[in-house]
Amino acid sequence: MRSWNLLEIDTPDGSRSPVVLHSGEARAVLIGLSPGQALREHEVKEQAFVTVVDGRVRFEAGGETTDAEIGSLFVFDPEERHSIATDEGARILMVFAPWPGEGHYRGGRREPEAAGG
Numbered sequence: 001m002r003s004w005n006l007l008e009i010d011t012p013d014g015s016r017s018p019v020v021l022h023s024g025e026a027r028a029v030l031i032g033l034s035p036g037q038a039l040r041e042h043e044v045k046e047q048a049f050v051t052v053v054d055g056r057v058r059f060e061a062g063g064e065t066t067d068a069e070i071g072s073l074f075v076f077d078p079e080e081r082h083s084i085a086t087d088e089g090a091r092i093l094m095v096f097a098p099w100p101g102e103g104h105y106r107g108g109r110r111e112p113e114a115a116g117g
Contacts, residue, residue, distance in 0.1 A: 006030055006053045006093060015039060026097035033057070033092065038085035046096035048076040055090025059083070 004021055011017050011032030021028040027046075031039070033055070041060070050059075052072045059066045059074055061082035068074070076082050084092065 004030075006091060011091070023099060025099060026095055027099040029094045029096070031092050031094060033084070033086045033090045035087065035089040037089075039083060041081050041083040043079045043081045044076075044096060045078055045102060046099060047078055048080075048082075049095040049097070050074045050076070050084065051093045051095075053091040053093050055086055055088060057084050057086045057090045057092060060085075 002022070009019055009021075009030055011019060011030065014032050014034035014037045017032070019030045021030055030053070033039075050073070052068050052070055054070060056067060056069050059068060059082060061076065061080060066074075
């Protein structure tokens, strides 16, 4: 068993310092968003589960905008375009499954091996 306290993990540069907690059949990534930061409109090849761990965020997808607080869970389908923003700062946990999704690596490239083997 492995566990993490998501409120104690350091993300000093906000969205520029995401922390990969787990990578296997699914990938779990903790992202700290500094006040005013956003993950601009994007899409991923996997299904994305996004949980608000701390703070408040604004999700936009398919022309719909939703404000969310701690404990909120959102699910985005593969290739569903969305954005996530915060005015006051927040932490979100993103889980991508299955990992990697079909088409994630262009040209058949695979992710480099994790450090330590």
